[in-house]
Amino acid sequence: MPVLEGKELRIVAFLCNWCSYGGADTAGVARATQPTDLRIIRVPCSGRIDPLFILRALLNGADGVLVSGCHPNDCHYSAGNFYARRRLEVLKQFLPILGIDDRRFEYTWVSASEGARWQQVVTNFTARIHELGPAPRLEDAEPLLEMAEMALKPLRPLGTGQKAPLDELKNAIKARIKDLDVVIGWQKGDDDAHTIPLFMRSEEDVDRLVWGPFNVNNPATYVNELIGSALPLAKKKKIGLVVKGCDSKSVVELLQEKLIDKENIVLFALPCEGTFDMARIDRELGRYLKIDKVEYDEAGVTITADGKEHRFCIADYAQGKCYNCSMPLAKNADESFGDMPQITGTPVTPPELAMLDAMTLEQRFSFWKGEMDRCLRCYACRNACPMCVCRDYCIADTREPHFISQEWSVREKIYFQCIHAMHLAGRCTLCGECQRACPVGIPILALRQQIARVISQLFDNYQCGMDPEATPPLLCYQVNEEHIKQREL
Amino acid sequence: MQDTPLNIVQGRDLSFIREVEAESGQKVSNCYQCGNCSAGCPAAFTYDLQTNQIMRAVQLGLKDKVLNSKSIWMCLSCSTCSLRCPNNIDVANVMETLRHMARRENRVNVPVMNKFWLSFLNTVRAFGRSFEIGTMVLYMLRSLRLTTDVDLAPGALSKGKLGFKPHVVPDGGAKAVARIFRRYEERARREGVRP
Amino acid sequence: MRIGVFVCHCGSNIAGTVDCKAAAESALSLPDVVYATDLMYSCAEPGQAAIEKAIHDYALTGVVVASCSPRMHEPTFRRTVERAGLNRYMFEMANIREHVSWIGKDKVANTNKACELIAMAVAKLRNDRPLHSQSFDVTKKVLIIGGGIAGIQAALDCADGGIPVILVEREPTIGGKMAKLDKTFPTVDCSACILGPKMVDVAQHPNITLYACSEVEDITGYVGNFDVTIRKKTTYVDWDKCTGCGACTEKCPSKNVPDRFNENVGLTTAINIPFPQAIPKRASINPDYCRKLTTGKCGICAKICPTKAIDYERKDELINVKVGSVIAATGYDLMDWTVYEEYGGGRYPDVITSLQYERLLNASGPTGGHIKRPSDGKEPKRIVFIQCVGSRDKSIGRPLCSGFCCMYTAKQAVLTKDHIPDSQSYVFYMDIRAAGKLYDEFTRRAVEEYGTEYIRGRVSKIYPDGNGQLIVCGSDTLLGQRVEVPCDLVVLAVGINASKGASHLAEKLRISYDQYGFFLEGHPKLRPVETNTAGVFLAGVCQGTKDIPSSVAQGSAAAAKVLSLFARDKLENDPQIAHVNAARCVACGKCIRCCPFGAIREEEFRGQLKAKVIDTVCQGCGLCTATCPQGAIQLSHATDNEILAEVNQLCQF
């Protein structure tokens, strides 16, 4: 629907029925003159507002989105606005990473009696949007492609893990495998330079277990299918999982969300010395017929492919997440071997995020236009995600509800990434499987990294996947939010 | 002035209301005439119009009545009215604004006050600092009130309280102050208002 | 789907700034819209008839009315479409009055906006589904919170109507503020004499259960079925045994206890009965001053009590009751006037509140009805009353008029003359607000017959002159002169707030309240007794300032609301609640974690765990819908698809 030419901009407002919609009515009754741009959508409570509605509006060309609810403490439903405040603040701080000016979205509180305040809110917000002008359109953005500089200084020495007490681990698995339906680990893949998941059901299977920098997959991805909450009670299994430190966070997060039961899972852990960024390795190897051999030393591997030697130093070719890793050995494992290495220094901004941080809003918008244009909509990112527990019931695959269309457009592709990011808010452990699984190498992890950064900043350094007893920050609230500073309108 | 009824349609200067509001930053229509400003005013007994009446006259836009009043000159700027106003109006600020407006229009209805101020400022202009005797002598000359406070002088002088010597600001400071005054007066003249 | 669109002129209210005809025509281009027209007054009978006729004539399956706010007429039109055979939820409203025609004069922009709002409503309607209510049982019992005159009236009316009443009072006696008053305006009849019999009726009524010294701890549930927990605070006296003989109060050695009932003028004993006509007439111990409870040594009252009712070990009790409806009648408290440092900030003993003065006038008060000023017990001859202390004062954030101060100040001036014939009263006022029946006549009598001096102006300062008198500095704005009154006693007409803790109670009741703590009524004009929470009603000053007759009237009105609610055996729920699509639910439990009402639980369904909504507990906020990542739980009539349809209608790149 076109906006009134040259006069109006497209501004959408979501108002709770009890306070703010009433406030807008009160303003009307008082004949309080307001700009005509704003279109109000009535919802029962600000807690009803899914941030995805707002993203939908913004991606579909809204120039501004306003949310207004009851004042904190005055919610008709007692707490809806407290939840809304957290979710909307996370959304607001997420928007800039997409290249959307966060001033285009605002939330505030207006009570049913505050007609004058509503008038002021509408007037000020409309003036703000007019000052910003029409929102940039994806159609108009020039695609921009840029690569992040991945190599960083790690927080602990990286290595090839060949001294890890793998045999002790194997013995421990063998000792318990009779009580478990399956134990998941890694085995040699098509060649020595790749691994594939290993599903161990017998002691012989255990001998095929390997440990090293090629163990890139997160085995927690399989947990939900085997013991997740959606399974029929009778079909739930007892499983074992061999985990790197990062993998264990996914399991802890699942436990924390009560998506799996502790009694159904046994964790086996070794200290990880880093894993390879296989995309870069494969790019370096190029096309080859055969891997002749892989030689390990302490600093990396030498791969001989079709007779040609390639040297990969782990310090240069590790996955981005490995440099920032401060938990190489799982803390909550049932069977743990080897020592936790010394961690020095504090994590830095991950490379993908740092690259986006350095860009202007317009550049980020163009960047995503360019990157997401290449998206195949294969959903490998989702399927690899250990936290994507909806699986067959993902809202991307249904018309009930119909959030996303099948239209082949950058808009819908970005929107899917927004859905994934929003559904991971306060849950994502940054295991990076989404990005690793992407067949066209889109740095989508950056969106999750931004969400994790916002969550950490807003909620007292909250890190996902650390404490099985913690409450996920978006499923609770505080009456007085220490780090959420309300902006006046 | 009291005898003829106020023509509520034509007898008012609406632009005056806007000017006072703009210059003082106060919304005079907020005044509901409770009289608290008058009640607490230490100078009220010298006023021809009580503070609340001044406010009322401003609300009505009675420019002449307000700017010709003695009250605006007798105000001591103690801010009691502002402090106790139930409508958060900075009444003292309005009074001062009116005083400034009256000066600019060359309406000074209590010359003694104005003369005292000018005497004081002339001392400051000359020496960079004030000194009481200088102010008093200048004031007496200006106002022709030669006996002002002579009863105090013996006591005060014997205690060394009223200095005969001006305290000149050293090292060119006095000249800097004089330059401030000169620029101020030049600008006032340029803008066509009384300095 | 076959949709009809009706654009209302609302006389000139909408048509004045919106081209209603053009708006209706534009609607015809929307998908599924088969009929569109404009109507002069759609809510009036001919308008509703036209809608019904169109539904029949065009076989409409859904209706959009573009008119006023749905908060105004949504129920009206839902009934209209229902009469014509449609499901009442196959109806949407576009608010083109409050949100369009009344807030701007640009007819082009307004018409365009109206068209868009209509298009949004149509888009939503196309996703609407018929919804059906379910009926449930009602507990025909009412909880009344607060035993002041409003609560008493409501309790008696409900009880007379055959409804069991639970009356909860925070203080040891019912009667509220009215019990503290000496006389009432404008008739100057004795407050205790007219209130007393009603209090006795409460005590004796078979349908009323009274819990004094009690507070509501918690309320859950919904209209028809509230679960209430009442905390009965310990009085250290077994009230079943206490006969109110008063022997304990005579012998209690702790005699310097501030007397709350007497507004802290005068003292009482640590164990006491608030006043002779108290209901229940039972003793209670103030634990802060009781020697036995503070030092462990004493126990005289226990020894003296003829029925052995004293029990120093007694603890608070929690009582659970089930009720179908709640009336809040929590009344008011005075604001903290000590913020007025220019009036001494509470440091001058002879500057008192009008409620304290009321106790000085009262024969059962601390001075036996003789006016004696607190500082030295002398009879004051010159008394100054100051009105609007803490009222109509934006500088302390209180622009409200407290409503009844003008009247009681006149009454107190009259009573002062009756008590001390050679006294002179002065009243500083800004306006006299005497709009009740016989009220203005009364204030005139205070001046004409009793010689009260009314001085128009606020008081700037009160100070003791050092000789035992107070100097009141005001001004007479009519004369245009400062006024100083040397006097013996100053009585402040202090403004009111909702009673302490009202906001906490509001949160338990899930009703709104304003900056002063007053509860928000359903509609300021048309639903003054209801709240936005079904089954919760308001009576008396807790809703806003009121005098006694208005409080009594609202008490009766609230009772009538309860009686009409309970006239039905079954209530119907609002079908706009959440529903789980079991097929999509993965039992992640996020909805259960965040539901503010505990309305969702986990249930086994065909061998799998699934979320399940308890229909009668769900309030329809939709927090669960916004939380569920799979969209498995959907709030009816505000589903994801319905809201997305509106967003997509509005934002098309």
Added chain:
Amino acid sequence: MSTSMKIGYYPGCSAKGSSLDYELSSSEVCRILGIVSSEIDEWNCCGSTPAHAVSTELSAALCTRNLVQATKQGADIVMTPCPSCLSNLRHARERMQNPEFKKRVDELLDEPAPEVLPEATSVMQMIGKLCSAEDIKSHVRQSLAGIRIAPYYGCLMSRPAELMNFGDPENPTLMEELLAACGADSVLDFPLKTECCGASAGIPHRPLTSVNSGRILDVAVKMEADCICVCCPLCQMNLDLRQKQAERQVNAKFGIPVLYYTQLMGLAFGCDPKTLGLNKLIVSADRIVDRIRALNTARKEAQGGNAA
């Protein structure tokens, strides 16, 4: 008492004339309490009431020059004993934050003022901020116990409240706190403590001052105060120098000494009355000095007796 804050001292004109005693006593008290400050070079008159009565821009220009001078000599904050000067300095600093106003004032100055000007505070607040009651107590040689003191702030010290930040504008208590630290236990709850004394109107319109000062003196005397304690040179002048005029106006005899709080603190610290400028008072404070001494001696003897 140590602080890293550099304090610029702005005496105000009256300190060099009518309130010489204020300057003497406050510098003595500051010296004892270890509050170090340096007088602002080439400071000039703040313009007092006449300047802002004539033009806020003129007033602000005069004040700004002083603040700039203070900045130039590295002061972080400006301290002045005089409430009137303080009020003008603070008003100027606040108004200068308005760019339009600043532009007009800059035109009057030799060079445009910097964006940030130092804050101004009173000597009293500085003492209150830097010294705890314990600090002050540790210097007390003669307690002020038993002296009935009427604390009087005048109208400027606490008003306007947002600007002066001096506690409740109707009931400030800092002076009482300082006096209490000096052992004063009979400080009166003086109801007129912030009422206006008549200010500078004494010269052009004498009744304006004598009526208002007369009322303050009258109530203080009726409340049986031994002395009035002030913190403003103008108030001191109106209550002391003009006390006779006030007596004539209200037809009463007062004869009540009017001391600066710093003089009372100095007496408590055991300073020589002369170094505190007590000889400059018109209504002699000798009996206060004597009474403090007598009460302290009596107390010492009583204590000595008990100990023996």
